[in-house]
Amino acid sequence: MGVEIERKFLVNQEIWQQLEKPNGVHYHQGYIPSDDSCTVRVRIAGERGYLTLKGKTKGFSRKEFEYEIPFADAQEMLNEFTRTGTEKIRYHIAIGTHVWEVDEFLGPNKGLFVAEIELRDESEPFAIPAWIGEEVTNDRRYANSNLAVHPFLEW
């Protein structure tokens, strides 16, 4: 499948809350216990299921292989195989030629808002809207797989 090149930022919540936003989609995802070399994620996004393998991040990039799977399979895997997970509402915000993904975390990560932008290459320029805060691309604490184990409210 290929390489995911992504940058990640905190969200200025004061500005974000005043924004008129499209409806978000409910995400529930969990992780198969694995070592650091590869993350195995099961995700339910709205009414769809996905199985995703990701390698280690190098710079802004990491290998990613994502497959849509039957919803019922994803549900069963989340119940049977994953012990930790995250829930969030994801909003898609189009700005120029890019689409920002803004995650409003729920449960033990409530209060955390993170925005991501996917790029075609590491040096691709992009517009930074007013509600974008500090960059946290290489801060491992904000990896979803880490938030599943060390949630924001316990920091």
Added chain:
Amino acid sequence: MGVEIERKFLVNQEIWQQLEKPNGVHYHQGYIPSDDSCTVRVRIAGERGYLTLKGKTKGFSRKEFEYEIPFADAQEMLNEFTRTGTEKIRYHIAIGTHVWEVDEFLGPNKGLFVAEIELRDESEPFAIPAWIGEEVTNDRRYANSNLAVHPFLEW
């Protein structure tokens, strides 16, 4: 996807070698490092690729979710994400209404032949051909994920 109900036997090689067999298919598979609760397998079978998650074995049964994935993805994952694996030639032998899968292992598992039969339920009867030897269904040493780490020739 569901539950895999499978029984596993050693093969009587003297009888097996005299058998007229269909051509086998070359399998190369590796495992994403994970804990015991779930096995994540990447497999190349001939010219096809598969990603499979399996739960813990209970009796003769375990949860199994298998997805065909692009061949190139499977190759890349084997190279990038797996550190151990097994190679084997798999033969399909139809006997009555069942199909036996006989694996002739290669490399560090050379000399090992294992036959498996998949059943619809744990009590389903099946014919045992002359080349079937001792049952090893619940002997963890013969799990492919174990053979990848502790190969037969080192036992």
